[in-house]
Every structure is written in structure tokens, then in C-alpha cells.
Amino acid sequence: xxxxxxxxxxxxxxxxxxxxxxxxxxxxxxxxxxxxxKVLTKExxxxxxxxxxxxxxxxxxxxxxxxxxxxxxxxxxxTEVEFEEKRKRVYTIEKQYEEDNQILITSYNEKIITxxxxxxxxxxxxxxxxxxLGTDNKGTLLYGxxxxxxxDKVTIYVNxxxxxxxxx
Amino acid sequence: xxxxxxxxxxxxxxxxxxxxxxxxKISETNSFAIAPGAENHADKMDLVSNSKTIDxxxxxxxxxxxxxxxxxxxxxxxxDNDYSDFTCLIMDITIDNERDIANYKSTLYQNLNERIQYLxxxxxxxxxxxxxxxxxxxxxxxxxxxxxxxPYSRFFLVFNKISDSEILFxxxxxxxxxxxxNLKL
Numbered sequence: 001x002x003x004x005x006x007x008x009x010x011x012x013x014x015x016x017x018x019x020x021x022x023x024x025x026x027x028x029x030x031x032x033x034x035x036x037x038k039v040l041t042k043e044x045x046x047x048x049x050x051x052x053x054x055x056x057x058x059x060x061x062x063x064x065x066x067x068x069x070x071x072x073x074x075x076x077x078x079t080e081v082e083f084e085e086k087r088k089r090v091y092t093i094e095k096q097y098e099e100d101n102q103i104l105i106t107s108y109n110e111k112i113i114t115x116x117x118x119x120x121x122x123x124x125x126x127x128x129x130x131x132x133l134g135t136d137n138k139g140t141l142l143y144g145x146x147x148x149x150x151x152d153k154v155t156i157y158v159n160x161x162x163x164x165x166x167x168x
Numbered sequence: 169x170x171x172x173x174x175x176x177x178x179x180x181x182x183x184x185x186x187x188x189x190x191x192x193k194i195s196e197t198n199s200f201a202i203a204p205g206a207e208n209h210a211d212k213m214d215l216v217s218n219s220k221t222i223d224x225x226x227x228x229x230x231x232x233x234x235x236x237x238x239x240x241x242x243x244x245x246x247x248d249n250d251y252s253d254f255t256c257l258i259m260d261i262t263i264d265n266e267r268d269i270a271n272y273k274s275t276l277y278q279n280l281n282e283r284i285q286y287l288x289x290x291x292x293x294x295x296x297x298x299x300x301x302x303x304x305x306x307x308x309x310x311x312x313x314x315x316x317x318x319p320y321s322r323f324f325l326v327f328n329k330i331s332d333s334e335i336l337f338x339x340x341x342x343x344x345x346x347x348x349x350n351l352k353l
Contacts, residue, residue, distance in 0.1 A: 036348060111347035118222045164336055164350035166218050 020130035023150040024141055025120070027134040033155045036115055036162050040108040047104065051097045058090045119158040126167065215258075218337075218351040224264035225344050228320075229337045231353045232256045254307070255297075255330040257337065257353075259323040267316035274343050286343055287311045287321075294342065297327050299335040304328055 031037060065083055069075055124132045132150070135141035161167075215236075219228035232240070237251045266272055270283050277283045292309040304327045312322040339349040 039348065107345075111345065114223045114346055118220075122221070161220060162348075162350060164218065164352040166352065 021128050022131045022133070023129060023148045024133040024135050024144045025154050026149070026151045027136045029151050030155055030158070031112070031116070033159070034112060034116055034162070035159045037112050040112060044101075044104060044108060048101055051101070055090070055094055055097060058093065062086055062090050115162060116158060119161045120154060122161065122167070123154055123157045216353050218353055220349065220351065222346045222349065223344075225346060226260075226262040226320075227339065227341075227349050227351065228260040228262070229351045229353060230258045230260075231335070232258060251326070253329050255304075255327045255335075257297075257325040257327070259295075259325055259337075259339070260320040261323070262320040267319055268313070269321040269343075270313060271316075272344065275345055276342050283343075287313070291323065291343070292325070294340045295325060296338050297330060297335050298338065299330045299333055304330060 062083075065086065069079060069083060120132060123129075132154075133141055133144070135144060215230040215232065217228060217230040219226060221227075234252060237254075237256050241251055261269055263269060263272060270280065270287060272283070274283055274286075277286050288311045289309075291311070292306040295306040295309065297304045297306075306325050306327060308326040310324040312324065314321065335353050337349075337351045337353060341347060341349055
């Protein structure tokens with residue numbers, strides 16, 4: 001009898017230790033639903049569009065010049081040099097804008113991920129989770145019970161915190 | 169019987185310990201830290217506060233009541249009501265591993281001169297408050313550098329008079345590069 005009680009005690013003790021709260025979130029879904037991501041995407045699109053407008057106007061100017069040159073039977077040296085310089089300038093600006101856009105995306109993503117991670121950490125601590133795993137459908141999490149999927153709850157929490165709500 | 173009692177005690181302790189610790193930590197991080205003996209008498213004030221920690225940097229904003237603004241400036245100016253037409257906030261920034269934020273390795277403001285200039289003058293251009301569908305720019309900010317003597321850095325922020333309704337404080341942080349910091353007060 002004593003042995004049975006001891007055994008029961010040991011089993012219960014270990015089972016209570018292994019009862020750590022654990023859940024997972026769909027990273028891609030969370031990232032797309034995060035309001036700060038939407039804000040920065042809008043901001044990025046505006047910047048990208050205004051840069052594209054500048055390039056379009058420069059290309060239009062270049063194309064106009066090319067049409068005029070084509071019409072002429074004889075091209076003078078100065079026009080040829082001017083056209084070549086213009087073409088190089090447009091190309092340089094285009095390349096520069098492409099690089100700037102890439103830097104902007106990286107910087108914005110960094111800000112989004114930093115904030116997202118901080119809010120998830122806060123959510124985990126507040127709700128007593130030992131682990132919150134991230135699934136991205138690339139094999140990092142092979143199976144998770146649907147009951148452990150807290151993506152929707154976390155999405156609401158991170159958006160509330162981003163909007164400036166107090167910790168409830 | 170004795171074993172069953174021990175088992176029950178251990179089981180209940182194992183169940184509750186983690187949750188109580190985490191709740192305590194959260195409440196600690198969200199409490200408004202006021203330095204003992206701080207010149208603005210913030211410990212005696214009726215403050216509306218909110219805070220958030222992003223990547224180890226805690227931003228805490230506190231709204232000061234008009235009565236407390238009067239108390240702060242009492243005896244400092246010839247006229248008592250110098251700030252009575254304004255709304256004042258206190259913003260505290262605390263970093264995990266660096267007490268003096270002027271020493272923070274900011275990617276955008278790389279040398280000390282630039283950082284001091286930003287913290288003293290430029291930061292106000294990145295701060296605004298929204299209330300009742302209106303946006304209020306920060307009119308003035310005062311950086312209270314304590315050279316690491318206090319665990320936080322304090323900014324006194326002044327806005328045009330805002331009604332008592334809920335306000336949304338916004339800092340577009342490019343000093344720490346943490347992005348938009350929204351706090352409702």
C-alpha cells in the first residue's frame with residue numbers, strides 16, 4: 001500500500017512539472033495581421049510610388065529625346081553626348097532608388113519584428129506560457145493541436161498594445 | 169495519509185508558482201517609476217500613466233493634472249499660471265543595460281554631439297498627441313539628463329491645451345529605431 005502511494009506521489013509530481021503552458025502561433029498570419037505592418041506598408045507604397053513618378057518623368061524625357069534623334073537624319077556629336085549622359089543619369093537614379101527601397105523594406109521589417117517580438121513576449125509572460133512556438137509552414141513545427149493555436153488571441157493582443165492600450 | 173498530504177501541497181505549489189511570478193513581473197514593469205526626491209514632486213502627483221517595453225527599452229508616459237503643473241512651477245515664475253494654458257506630459261525612458269541614454273549606440277545619431285542635440289531639441293518633432301480627432305504637435309521638450317544617476321531619462325513635454333478625454337501619445341522613435349510608440353492615456 002505504502003509503495004503504491006509513493007508511486008502515485010512520484011507520478012503526480014512529474015506530471016505536474018510537465019504541465020507547462022505551451023502554444024503556437026502562425027507567424028505569417030500574425031505578421032500580415034499586425035497593424036504596424038499595415039501602417040508601414042502603406043507608408044512604403046507611398047514613398048515607392050513617389051520615387052517611381054520621378055523615374056517615369058525622367059524616362060519620358062529620355063524617350064522624347066530618343067524619338068527626336070531618330071527623326072533626324074544626321075545626329076550632331078553634342079546631342080549624342082547629351083543623350084548618353086541623360087541615359088546614364090536615369091539609370092543611376094533608378095538603381096539608387098531600387099537600393100533605397102530595399103533598405104527601407106529591411107528597416108521597416110526590423111521595426112515590425114522588434115515590436116511584434118516584444119508584444120508576444122509580454123503576452124507570454126502575462127498569460128504564464130513557458131513556450132510560444134512559431135509555425136511558418138516550412139517544417140519548423142510538424143504538428144500542433146488546433147487547441148494550442150493562439151494566433152487569433154495573440155493578434156488581438158499585439159494590435160491592442162501597438163495602438164497604445166494598457167496591459168489588462 | 170501523510171504522503172497524500174505532502175503530495176497535495178507540492179502539487180498545488182507547482183500549479184500556482186509560475187503564474188504568480190509572471191504576474192508580479194508584469195505589474196513591476198508597468199508601474200510608473202518615480203525617482204525618490206525627483207524635483208518635480210511626481211510622487212505626490214495624480215498621474216495618468218501608460219508604458220510599454222520594446223526590445224529592452226521602456227517608454228513610460230504620464231499625464232500631469234493642471235493642478236500639479238501649477239505645483240511644479242510654483243515660485244519659479246513671476247506669474248503663477250505660465251503653464252495653465254498647456255497640457256504637460258512626462259516621458260521616462262529606461263534602458264536595460266545603459267542608465268544614460270545619451271551613451272546609447274544609436275545607429276542614426278552616431279556621435280555624442282548629435283545624440284545630445286536630438287535629445288535636447290529634435291525629439292519634440294517626433295512627438296505628437298491625438299485627441300478628439302485633432303493632432304497636437306509637441307511645442308517644447310526638456311531633457312533632464314542625469315548622467316546615469318537615475319535609472320531613467322526624463323522628458324518634460326508641453327502641448328497646447330487638450331481636453332480631459334483620452335489622448336493618444338505618439339513617438340516616432342528613430343533614436344533607438346523601435347518605430348512608432350503609441351500610448352493611450
